[in-house]
Amino acid sequence: MHKATTIFDQPPSIVTSAAVGGKTENEGPFGKYFDKINDDPYLTADTFEQGENQLQKQAVRIALEKANLKEDDIDVLIGGDLLDQCVGTTYGVRDYDLPFLGIYAACSTMSEGLLLASMLTAGGFADMAMAVTSSHFCTAERQYRMPLNYGGQRPPTAQWTATAGGALAVSSKGSAPYVRGVTIGRIVDMGVTDANNMGAAMAPAAFSTISEFFTDTDLSPEDFDHIVTGDLGKVGSRLLCEIFEHEGMDIRSRHLDCGLMIYDSEKQDVHSGGSGCGCAASMLCGYFIPELRSGRIKNILFAATGALLSPTVSQQGESIPSVSHLVWLSHEKGSVIK
Structure with a gap:
């Protein structure tokens, strides 16, 4: 192990993953790779923030179902998002009865969550760890920039916040990918x-x-x-x-x-x-x-x-x-x- 880099002697395995998205993401070149598309930006909820909660709930549920896993199979759930106090995550996964670690790394949250899940499983601290995160165009836009109905001019350097989420589970045992x-x-x-x-x-x-x-x-x-x-x-x-x-x-x-x-x-x-x-x-x-x-x-x-x-x-x-x-x-x- 170097100061910042760890190479695992026994590489853990990513046993399942799921991606969910919105209408704009489905219209992109990788739309067919999403497990679920939500055409309604509210995701049938009352607010955009509640809609983002659903992205995380969907991603976790689908990832578990794809590998025939139950909640009890997960030792720890690691998650975060862009919103103040990471409410997209905490409200999104509160119905899952799992040990929870909340993290914040802005748009690098999935790489941090996967990194931590891998270190926990490779180090013997968990048999299976899950990472989840999300973002939503409408929630991020009005938190970081301006009200949605303002209609302000976006400069060419601006980027479009994806209405999407992803979840994956890392295990100390399993097949590729490692x-x-x-x-x-x-x-x-x-x-x-x-x-x-x-x-x-x-x-x-x-x-x-x-x-x-x-x-x-x-x-x-x-x-x-x-x-x-x-x-x-x-x-x-x-x-x-x-x-x-x-x-x-x-x-x-x-x-x-x-x-x-x-x-x-x-x-x-x-x-x-x-x-x-x-x-x-x-x-x-x-x-x-x-x-x-x-x-x-x-x-x-x-x-x-x-x-x-x-x-x-x-x-x-x-x-x-x-x-x-x-x-x-x-x-x-x-x-x-x-």
């Missing part, structure tokens, strides 16, 4: 103050964590099918590749960003791409995990990114600290690639 290792991210703040340009704020954090993983493991981009970031969008993805190039490493041919994948930027008016906890979570749980399980993808680095701001500190002129946590996922359980 969690081979993790890198805990550091808070990085390069002085970006524009809350409508979170890609620029988060790209340095993604670079910090991914490059630390390569340094700690002596692996390189060529050892992976994909290096997947959470929701850097157009601006952040370009910056990340440029920072790596400046450091003498080319990741362009390997890099994928969930914020660029989840929507069709030519047909959907999402500006710089997708964002929100549910963006990376639904792409991971709906697309990447099944692809890894089948062997169509062999190895990826999943490094979701989070902008750790609040409306209050942003209005006070504070810059945006960011973090990215990394998980190495593989179809193979065996020896290190090199």
Whole structure:
């Protein structure tokens, strides 16, 4: 184990996953990979916040059903979201009678939840741990920016918060995909103050964590099918590749960003791409995990990114600290690639 990176001697297994989304996500190029689509933004509830609660409840239930698991099979549930006090999670999973750990890592919540679930199971502290997260366009927009009916102009750097959620379960026993290792991210703040340009704020954090993983493991981009970031969008993805190039490493041919994948930027008016906890979570749980399980993808680095701001500190002129946590996922359980 290095200071931030742990490579597991006995890699835990992701035994199930589920992705749920909304109408806009279904209209994107990966709509068929969602386990459930909700055309109603309220999800039959009375408020958007109650609707987001349903996203998490659905994701957990579907993930359990897909693997024929019961609540009693889960030793701990780890979850968080974007809302104040993480009410999307606490109200969403309160009906599940499970030991609960609430976390906050903004849009990197799924990578942190998966990281913690993997460490708990690999370390023998749990036989099976579950991670869940969500985001909702309407709840995030009026919390972080402006009332929905205001109709303000969105700049080109702005991103579209995904109405989506994802849940997965990690077990000390099972088959592919495996969690081979993790890198805990550091808070990085390069002085970006524009809350409508979170890609620029988060790209340095993604670079910090991914490059630390390569340094700690002596692996390189060529050892992976994909290096997947959470929701850097157009601006952040370009910056990340440029920072790596400046450091003498080319990741362009390997890099994928969930914020660029989840929507069709030519047909959907999402500006710089997708964002929100549910963006990376639904792409991971709906697309990447099944692809890894089948062997169509062999190895990826999943490094979701989070902008750790609040409306209050942003209005006070504070810059945006960011973090990215990394998980190495593989179809193979065996020896290190090199």
